[in-house]
Amino acid sequence: MSLALVIDDEPTICWAFRQMLEGRGHRALVAPTAEEGLAALTPEVDLVVLDVRLPGMDGLTALRRIREKRPDLPVIVITAHGTMQTAVEAIKSGAFEYITKPVDLAEAESAVARALERRAVSAEVAKHQAEGDLGGLVGSTPAMQEVFKKIGAVCVTDATVIVTGESGTGKELVARAIHANSKRAKKNFEPINCASLPEGLVESELFGHEKGAFTGAVRTKPGRFEAANGGTVFLDEVGDLPQPAQAKLLRFLEDRSFTRVGGTERLTADVRIVAATNRDLRRLVADGEYREDLYYRLNVVAITLPPLRDRKADVPRLVARFLQDGGHAGKAVSEAALETMLAYDWPGNIRELRNAVEQAVVLSRGGPILPEHLPPRLQQKAGGTDGESAKQLVERWLAEAPEGAAWDAVSDRWEKLLVEKALADAKGSLSAASRRLGINRATLRRKMERFGLRGEAET
Numbered sequence: 114m115s116l117a118l119v120i121d122d123e124p125t126i127c128w129a130f131r132q133m134l135e136g137r138g139h140r141a142l143v144a145p146t147a148e149e150g151l152a153a154l155t156p157e158v159d160l161v162v163l164d165v166r167l168p169g170m171d172g173l174t175a176l177r178r179i180r181e182k183r184p185d186l187p188v189i190v191i192t193a194h195g196t197m198q199t200a201v202e203a204i205k206s207g208a209f210e211y212i213t214k215p216v217d218l219a220e221a222e223s224a225v226a227r228a229l230e231r232r233a234v235s236a237e238v239a240k241h242q243a244e245g246d247l248g249g250l251v252g253s254t255p256a257m258q259e260v261f262k263k264i265g266a267v268c269v270t271d272a273t274v275i276v277t278g279e280s281g282t283g284k285e286l287v288a289r290a291i292h293a294n295s296k297r298a299k300k301n302f303e304p305i306n307c308a309s310l311p312e313g314l315v316e317s318e319l320f321g322h323e324k325g326a327f328t329g330a331v332r333t334k335p336g337r338f339e340a341a342n343g344g345t346v347f348l349d350e351v352g353d354l355p356q357p358a359q360a361k362l363l364r365f366l367e368d369r370s371f372t373r374v375g376g377t378e379r380l381t382a383d384v385r386i387v388a389a390t391n392r393d394l395r396r397l398v399a400d401g402e403y404r405e406d407l408y409y410r411l412n413v414v415a416i417t418l419p420p421l422r423d424r425k426a427d428v429p430r431l432v433a434r435f436l437q438d439g440g441h442a443g444k445a446v447s448e449a450a451l452e453t454m455l456a457y458d459w460p461g462n463i464r465e466l467r468n469a470v471e472q473a474v475v476l477s478r479g480g481p482i483l484p485e486h487l488p489p490r491l492q493q494k495a496g497g498t499d500g501e502s503a504k505q506l507v508e509r510w511l512a513e514a515p516e517g518a519a520w521d522a523v524s525d526r527w528e529k530l531l532v533e534k535a536l537a538d539a540k541g542s543l544s545a546a547s548r549r550l551g552i553n554r555a556t557l558r559r560k561m562e563r564f565g566l567r568g569e570a571e572t
């Protein structure tokens with residue numbers, strides 16, 4: 114049972130809402146003015162229905178006051194018919210939904226149901242938030258709490274979400290958390306990596322194809338959007354989507370309809386889109402590589418994940434989590450090892466930390482994790498190659514490399530320097546750097562990801 118507060122000076126509307134709410138097993142408080150409504154806004158209230166036209170304090174002002182007092186509370190606003198501007202204002206001021214007068218009871222009922230449903234889920238999220246843990250996401254720093262709040266707000270909607278952040282910051286984990294906390298949780302979560310699909314097959318992969326659409330299309334095949342019907346599609350590395358597929362995706366985002374490759378019939382799929390990228394889409398748009406209209410369609414709700422170096426206070430908790438995940442919950446970590454981890458900048462973010470912890474568990478065998486069990490790069494100061502000859506570098510790197518894996522360890526380090534240099538010369542442009550190096554962009558991006566380097570995506 115929930116408690117709703119109805120603020121309206123028209124007794125018939127209050128009466129209608131009370132009937133409807135009580136009919137659904139809820140309780141209702143009514144107030145004829147904003148002032149009285151605000152006075153009645155106790156912590157027990159789960160929902161507010163608010164008329165914007167009130168004697169005394171007007172509804173929009175009241176809405177802002179309510180949002181200040183109880184930012185988590187859904188407010189349904191009632192506006193006069195044809196006053197679109199007020200409705201827009203109300204939504205901008207944080208109203209959950211608006212309905213117009215004359216009030217259609219079915220519409221009111223469904224708005225109330227959705228608002229209460231949101232309350233229920235947000236409380237669930239809040240519980241995890243307090244524990245600094247949401248769907249496997251660890252984070253108690255303010256930056257991550259902000260992220261959790263956003264997840265809590267979007268998971269009860271069907272809004273398209275774009276998750277941005279450097280490589281390894283947890284974009285996919287966030288997408289999964291949104292899905293798992295949404296009403297689509299029991300349906301598929303369909304991850305699609307837009308960068309790894311061969312260019313000619315992107316469209317067929319996403320939207321399917323009809324038999325005979327191209328050589329090799331021996332039978333009709335539904336696409337990933339169809340497969341995810343009712344669920345969530347995770348478009349990873351959405352910045353790498355080739356232009357023709359961008360056009361089709363845009364069309365799909367507009368009305369959730371599409372045609373299979375080689376087909377004419379318009380089909381629909383009910384899916385929620387969560388996209389992710391570690392590239393700066395605005396920059397791609399400016400460079401003409403990305404459709405501006407698609408950018409806006411994707412950018413409905415943006416969640417930006419902070420790099421780990423900006424939230425190092427989460428490191429101890431993350432380490433504990435990774436030890437626990439690996440079945441080493443009680444394993445000791447020396448103070449010095451933790452200090453080393455806190456001093457490091459983690460260019461590869463949480464993924465790099467996770468790998469470091471997993472490796473340290475192996476190297477430390479039964480004992481506590483000590484600094485020497487951590488990757489050598491953690492021990493070094495930035496730019497630690499200055500003044501050393503190539504021969505000295507190779508000697509030092511070889512000495513620091515783990516036994517039996519020296520080739521990869523040493524090669525990685527000079528490759529990283531090379532990639533860094535090429536990117537710096539190209540002012541961060543992946544295209545220019547890959548041309549210069551004579552490797553393709555996908556290869557370059559893979560290397561950058563591996564080495565935790567950033568190019569034009571972030572500056």
Ligand SMILES: Nc1ncnc2c1ncn2[C@@H]1O[C@H](COP(=O)(O)OP(=O)(O)OP(=O)(O)O)[C@@H](O)[C@H]1O
Binds near residue numbers: 464
């Ligand atoms: N907040 C977090 N709490 C616990 N583990 C996390 C968190 N964020 C990320 N991880 C872990 O870090 C690793 C990388 O996360 P994820 O794959 O989601 O990153 P990503 O941003 O998608 O990276 P990329 O851009 O390289 O694809 C995973 O093992 C994930 O479980």
Ligand SMILES: [Mg+2]
Binds near residue numbers: 284285349
């Ligand atoms: Mg990812």
